[in-house]
Amino acid sequence: MALTETALNTDLSVHSTFASRYVRASLPRFRIPENSIPKEAAFQIITDELMLDGNPRLNLASFVTTWMEPECDKLIMDSINKNYVDMDEYPVTTELQNRCVNMIAHLFNAPLGESEAAVGVGTVGSSEAIMLAGLAFKRKWQNRRKAEGKPYDKPNIVTGANVQVCWEKFARYFEVELKEVRLREDYYVMDPDKAVEMVDENTICIAAILGSTLNGEFEDVKRLNDLLVAKNKETGWETPIHVDAASGGFIAPFIYPELEWDFRLPLVKSINVSGHKYGLVYAGIGWVIWRSKEDLPDELIFHINYLGADQPTFTLNFSKGSSQVIAQYYQLIRMGFQGYKNVMENCRDNMVVLKEALGKTGMFNIISKDIGVPLVAFSLKDNSKHNEFEISDMLRRYGWIVPAYTMPPDAQHVTVLRVVIREDFSRTLAERLVNDIQKVLHELESLPSKKVSISGDGKVVVKKTALETQREVTSVWRKFVMERKKMNVVC
Numbered sequence: 001m002a003l004t005e006t007a008l009n010t011d012l013s014v015h016s017t018f019a020s021r022y023v024r025a026s027l028p029r030f031r032i033p034e035n036s037i038p039k040e041a042a043f044q045i046i047t048d049e050l051m052l053d054g055n056p057r058l059n060l061a062s063f064v065t066t067w068m069e070p071e072c073d074k075l076i077m078d079s080i081n082k083n084y085v086d087m088d089e090y091p092v093t094t095e096l097q098n099r100c101v102n103m104i105a106h107l108f109n110a111p112l113g114e115s116e117a118a119v120g121v122g123t124v125g126s127s128e129a130i131m132l133a134g135l136a137f138k139r140k141w142q143n144r145r146k147a148e149g150k151p152y153d154k155p156n157i158v159t160g161a162n163v164q165v166c167w168e169k170f171a172r173y174f175e176v177e178l179k180e181v182r183l184r185e186d187y188y189v190m191d192p193d194k195a196v197e198m199v200d201e202n203t204i205c206i207a208a209i210l211g212s213t214l215n216g217e218f219e220d221v222k223r224l225n226d227l228l229v230a231k232n233k234e235t236g237w238e239t240p241i242h243v244d245a246a247s248g249g250f251i252a253p254f255i256y257p258e259l260e261w262d263f264r265l266p267l268v269k270s271i272n273v274s275g276h277k278y279g280l281v282y283a284g285i286g287w288v289i290w291r292s293k294e295d296l297p298d299e300l301i302f303h304i305n306y307l308g309a310d311q312p313t314f315t316l317n318f319s320k321g322s323s324q325v326i327a328q329y330y331q332l333i334r335m336g337f338q339g340y341k342n343v344m345e346n347c348r349d350n351m352v353v354l355k356e357a358l359g360k361t362g363m364f365n366i367i368s369k370d371i372g373v374p375l376v377a378f379s380l381k382d383n384s385k386h387n388e389f390e391i392s393d394m395l396r397r398y399g400w401i402v403p404a405y406t407m408p409p410d411a412q413h414v415t416v417l418r419v420v421i422r423e424d425f426s427r428t429l430a431e432r433l434v435n436d437i438q439k440v441l442h443e444l445e446s447l448p449s450k451k452v453s454i455s456g457d458g459k460v461v462v463k464k465t466a467l468e469t470q471r472e473v474t475s476v477w478r479k480f481v482m483e484r485k486k487m488n489v490v491c
C-alpha cells in the first residue's frame with residue numbers, strides 16, 4: 001500500500017457530474033461524510049473517478065495478470081466473502097491450496113516420495129513469499145551458529161544489484177545485511193562467480209533470480225550451485241540458494257524444461273513464484289515451496305486452535321481472501337501443462353515479433369534476451385538529443401504505459417524502456433505499439449533537443465525541452481486551479 005500523500009495539495013471535496021442526479025452536495029474527500037448517500041450515487045462517483053486510471057490491458061509495465069476467463073471471474077466473485085484463514089470453516093479451500101502447493105512443488109522437481117506431501121504455502125505475492133523464505137534461512141543459520149557456539153548477530157544475504165525491491169525490504173525489516181553483486185554494462189544480472197566470492201560464514205543464502213525484473217534474463221543458477229558446492233566443501237559452510245522465480249517459475253518448466261534451475265540442484269532449498277504473474281491469476285497470490293520439511297524451521301510455524309481444529313500457519317498476515325487461491329487452482333487444472341505451454345510459447349512469439357520490429361527502426365539497442373521472461377527491454381542507440389523518459393511520457397498519450405528506468409550500479413548510466421508481454425498482449429497490439437513508437441520518434445525529431453550551455457557566471461545550464469516546458473506550465477496551472485477550488489469549494 002502506497003503511503004498516503006498529504007491532503008494539502010489536493011482538492012478537499014469530490015464531485016461527480018452524473019451522480020448529481022442523486023446527490024447535489026459535494027462529498028468531503030478526506031473525512032467520512034456525515035450522512036449516507038444512495039448506492040447508485042456511490043457507485044457512479046467511484047466509477048467516474050476510476051475512469052481516469054490507466055487501462056490495465058495497455059499497462060505494459062506490469063507482469064501481473066489483467067485478464068482471466070469469465071468462468072474464473074465467477075468463481076472469484078462467488079468466493080470473495082471467504083476468509084482464507086478460517087480453515088476449519090472452509091476446509092475445501094484449504095484442500096485446494098494444498099493441491100496447488102503440491103502441483104507447483106512437483107513442477108519445480110521437489111524430491112518428494114510417491115505419497116509425500118510438499119512443504120509450501122500460498123501468500124499474497126512473491127514479496128511475502130520471499131520474506132518467509134528469508135526468515136527460514138535466517139533462523140536456520142542462527143540455529144547452526146548457536147549450536148557451534150559462534151556469534152549469530154551479523155547475518156548477510158548475497159544477491160545481484162538487480163534484485164526487486166522486496167529483497168531490500170526483507171534485508172531492512174529483518175536486519176540482514178544485503179550484499180549486492182554490482183552489474184556492469186552489457187551484463188545486467190548477478191555474476192555467479194562474483195556472488196560466490198562474496199559469500200562468508202555469515203551468509204544465510206544466495207538469492208538468484210529466474211527472470212530479472214529489469215530485463216527478464218534468467219540468472220545461471222546451475223553454475224551458481226556448482227560453484228557454491230565447491231566453496232561449501234572447501235570451507236565447511238552450508239550456504240544454500242533461494243531462487244526468486246517470481247516470473248520465471250511459471251515459464252521455464254513449460255518452455256525450457258531442460259534448464260536446470262530448480263530443486264534438481266541440491267543447494268536450492270526454497271523457491272518463490274508469483275501466481276499472479278505467469279501463473280495467470282489476478283493480483284493477490286504467490287507461493288513459496290521448500291525443498292523439504294528440514295528446510296523450514298518448526299519454530300516459525302504458529303499453531304492456532306480458536307477457529308476450530310489445530311491449524312498450522314506460516315504467513316505474515318492472518319486474514320486474506322480465498323478467491324485467488326481458488327483462481328490459481330482453476331488455472332492449474334483448466335490449463336494443464338499443455339495449456340500453460342501454449343500461452344508461454346505464444347508470449348515468446350509475440351516478444352520476438354515486437355523485438356524484431358523495434359530492431360528494424362534502427363533506433364534501439366535490445367537488451368533483453370530471447371531466453372527469459374517474454375519482455376522486450378530496449379534503449380535508444382543515441383539519447384543525446386532525446387531520452388527514453390520522453391518516449392515513455394509521450395506514449396502515454398496513445399494510452400500505452402511503458403516504463404523507462406535506469407539500471408542499478410554499476411550500469412546506472414544505462415536507461416531502458418520495458419514492454420512486458422502477457423497472455424492478453426496480442427500480435428496486433430504489438431504492431432500497433434511499434435507504429436505508435438515510430439510516431440513518437442518522428443515527433444521527437446521535430447522537437448528541440450535538450451542542450452547544455454554555459455551561463456555568464458560559468459555555470460552549466462540545462463535548457464528544457466519543449467515537452468518539459470509544456471509539463472511545467474501544466475503543473476503550475478493545475479496548482480493554481482486547485483488553490484482557487486480550495487478557496488471557493490464550488491461544484
Ligand SMILES: Cc1ncc(COP(=O)(O)O)c(C=O)c1O
Pocket residue numbers: 063124125126127128164166209211212213244246247274286
Ligand atoms: C524478480 C521479482 N521478485 C519479486 C517480485 C515481487 O513480486 P510480487 O509483486 O508478487 O510481490 C517481483 C515483482 O515484479 C519480481 O520481478
